[in-house]
Amino acid sequence: xxxxxxxVIMAWALTxxxxxxxxxxxxxxxxxxxxTIVAASSPTAxxxxxxxxxxxxxxxxxxxxxxxxxxxxxxxxxxxxxxxxxxxxxxxxxxxxxxxIPTAAPTAxxxxxxxxxLSIALEPLAAELSQPVLAVHAGDGSxxxxxxxxxxxxxxxxxxxxxxxxxxxxxxxxxxxxxxQGLLGLAFDPAFAANGRLFVHYTDKDGDTVLARFTANAExxxxxxxxxxxxxxARQPADNHNGGMIAFGPDGYLYFGLGDGGxxxxxxxxGQDLGTILGxxxxxxxxxxxxxxxxxxxxxxxxxARPEIWAYGLRNPWRFSFxxxxxxxxxxxxxxxxWEEVNVQPASSLGGxxxxxxxxEGKRCFQSDSCRQEGLTLPVAEYSHDLGCSISGGYVYRGAxxxxxxxxxxxxxxxxxxxxxxxxxAGNAWQAAELLHSDAxxxxxxxxxxxxxxxxxxxxxxxxxxxxxx
Ligand SMILES: [Ca+2]
Numbered sequence: 032x033x034x035x036x037x038x039v040i041m042a043w044a045l046t047x048x049x050x051x052x053x054x055x056x057x058x059x060x061x062x063x064x065x066x067t068i069v070a071a072s073s074p075t076a077x078x079x080x081x082x083x084x085x086x087x088x089x090x091x092x093x094x095x096x097x098x099x100x101x102x103x104x105x106x107x108x109x110x111x112x113x114x115x116x117x118x119x120x121x122x123x124x125x126x127x128x129x130x131x132i133p134t135a136a137p138t139a140x141x142x143x144x145x146x147x148x149l150s151i152a153l154e155p156l157a158a159e160l161s162q163p164v165l166a167v168h169a170g171d172g173s174x175x176x177x178x179x180x181x182x183x184x185x186x187x188x189x190x191x192x193x194x195x196x197x198x199x200x201x202x203x204x205x206x207x208x209x210x211x212q213g214l215l216g217l218a219f220d221p222a223f224a225a226n227g228r229l230f231v232h233y234t235d236k237d238g239d240t241v242l243a244r245f246t247a248n249a250e251x252x253x254x255x256x257x258x259x260x261x262x263x264x265a266r267q268p269a270d271n272h273n274g275g276m277i278a279f280g281p282d283g284y285l286y287f288g289l290g291d292g293g294x295x296x297x298x299x300x301x302g303q304d305l306g307t308i309l310g311x312x313x314x315x316x317x318x319x320x321x322x323x324x325x326x327x328x329x330x331x332x333x334x335x336a337r338p339e340i341w342a343y344g345l346r347n348p349w350r351f352s353f354x355x356x357x358x359x360x361x362x363x364x365x366x367x368x369x370w371e372e373v374n375v376q377p378a379s380s381l382g383g384x385x386x387x388x389x390x391x392e393g394k395r396c397f398q399s400d401s402c403r404q405e406g407l408t409l410p411v412a413e414y415s416h417d418l419g420c421s422i423s424g425g426y427v428y429r430g431a432x433x434x435x436x437x438x439x440x441x442x443x444x445x446x447x448x449x450x451x452x453x454x455x456x457a458g459n460a461w462q463a464a465e466l467l468h469s470d471a472x473x474x475x476x477x478x479x480x481x482x483x484x485x486x487x488x489x490x491x492x493x494x495x496x497x498x499x500x501x
Contacts (some may be wrong), residue, residue: 033255040092052165052182057433058160067287072499073223081466083431084239097289099231109374119182121370122452129221129284138210143438143470144436145466146439146451150166150462150468151454151491152467152497153469153494153495154495154497155492155493157492157493160180161182162213162474162489163180163220163489163492163493164180164181164213164349164475164487165178165215166178166478166487168218169219169224169229169480170224171219171251173251174189174481176191176485177217177219178197178289178381179205179214179216179413181213181214183201183202183233184197184201185197185214185254186198188493189495191477196252196253198254198330199245199256201253204239207234208270209238209271211271212238213234214234214276215229215234215273215275216233216276216277216278218277221273221279222423226487227249228246228252229246230243230245230262230266230285231245231278232275236339238267238270239266240265241261241329242261242262242277242287242322243261244259244271244317245261246258256366256407262321262322263287263339265304267309268299269293269299271290271293271347272291272293273291273293274290274347275288275289276288276352279353280360282355284315285322286313286319286341286351286447287312287313287314287361287478288310288348289309290306290345290365291345292310297398299304303343303344303390305343306336308337310345312351313341314340314341318372327381328382341382341383342382342383342480344385344388344407344408345362345364345386345429346365346392349421349424350363350423350475352426353444354378355427355429356380357427358378359376359378360375360376361373361375361424361440362386362424365421366393366416366422367397368392368415368416370393370394370395370414370415371393371416371422372412373440373442374411375411386407387404387409391407409454412451412461414451414463416425418489419446419447420445420447421444422443423443424442424476425443426478427439428440428441428484430479430483431482432483432497433484433497436484436498439452439453440452440454441466441476443469443473443476443486448468448470448473449469450466450467452471471489471490472488474487474488474491477493483495483496484496
């Protein structure tokens with residue numbers, strides 16, 4: 032780009048940064064500084080469906096049960112308005128292209144097995160954890176497993192499950208009074224071994240959402256709690272539906288799932304509102320000092336839309352994951368009163384998907400008279416509340432130790448401990464099968480560095496998911 036254009040962009044970015052450093056009124060749609068204004072081909076995203084004027088169904092009682100994700104036990108907070116704003120960040124400068132995570136050539140994708148023929152078991156790996164909600168690896172060759180305890184501690188385990196110690200303790204700033212609040216997400220930079228960076232999503236003491244970066248020591252054995260760089264905050268109108276997951280995509284960008292703000296039945300009408308980052312999956316470039324919006328995010332040119340949004344129409348995308356082989360994105364969205372769902376976004380997606388909430392709950396009409404489904408992306412699998420109450424999305428198995436499970440997506444239910452396998456079958460269809468009815472309170476799944484799958488039990492245990500009978 033020529034110098035004059037660059038100067039204009041810099042001046043614009045400076046103005047933007049200056050504006051965003053002032054207190055802004057709610058819903059003023061402050062974009063994050065955009066790093067590069069290169070003419071990225073703007074994908075044609077499906078338009079948001081017209082606002083739904085139907086009244087909320089009088090279903091789904093807000094019953095109080097102690098579970099981390101689905102319970103609609105929200106305490107309404109004084110300010111209902113979504114005031115999610117990007118943090119005042121440093122001057123936008125062109126950032127380096129984030130480290131892309133390579134995926135294998137499509138020809139290497141093996142056909143998954145018939146899921147109904149599978150048999151699985153859980154093998155104990157660790158215990159005496161305190162309300163664990165996620166297990167991830169650092170991708171640094173160490174083979175370590177990092178477990179998030181909801182109150183705010185990250186515990187490092189060796190590959191055999193033995194405890195190595197506290198990796199990062201944020202209990203002094205994490206709020207976890209309500210069951211869906213706490214330390215909810217962790218993603219290590221794809222270049223963590225080289226740069227020591229990790230990213231954390233937590234609820235602060237005021238009940239609001241914080242996305243922050245921390246830096247590990249030279250040995251990568253612990254992270255410094257004083258190294259926090261806050262990248263994005265969002266005010267939460269209620270204490271539930273805070274989303275949780277953060278994960279790097281194969282494009283090197285950080286994806287961040289946020290719930291609809293809480294209460295029940297999309298009380299704050301965020302699900303179909305592109306003007307808020309709540310009820311959406313965000314896509315951010317965090318390779319520089321601050322979080323910036325990739326120039327080819329789907330709504331960067333749409334007036335009134337938050338440019339951070341990659342996809343929307345989500346109720347509470349507590350857990351999502353990328354298939355490490357194909358790059359496909361699997362989003363499990365926690366349902367309201369009747370249906371839990373799994374959505375698949377192909378790696379070729381340009382973003383902009385509308386996953387339907389609250390027009391739909393699963394594949395069913397929810398809050399709509401007309402139930403217009405044009406432009407909506409419906410789930411590939413769902414299960415009813417006869418079988419559970421809160422989905423915890425897992426991973427596509429791509430490890431080596433369990434060849435029978437190759438290519439199968441596993442997910443489970445927090446309330447009943449059921450675990451299902453899901454895979455594509457001929458005719459552009461999907462097959463799901465319940466494979467295990469465990470005793471675990473499945474808060475999450477996990478993936479080791481080698482691609483083996485873990486099951487996180489909120490009651491304090493960690494298991495390996497293994498094939499039985501081959
Ligand atoms: Ca949906």
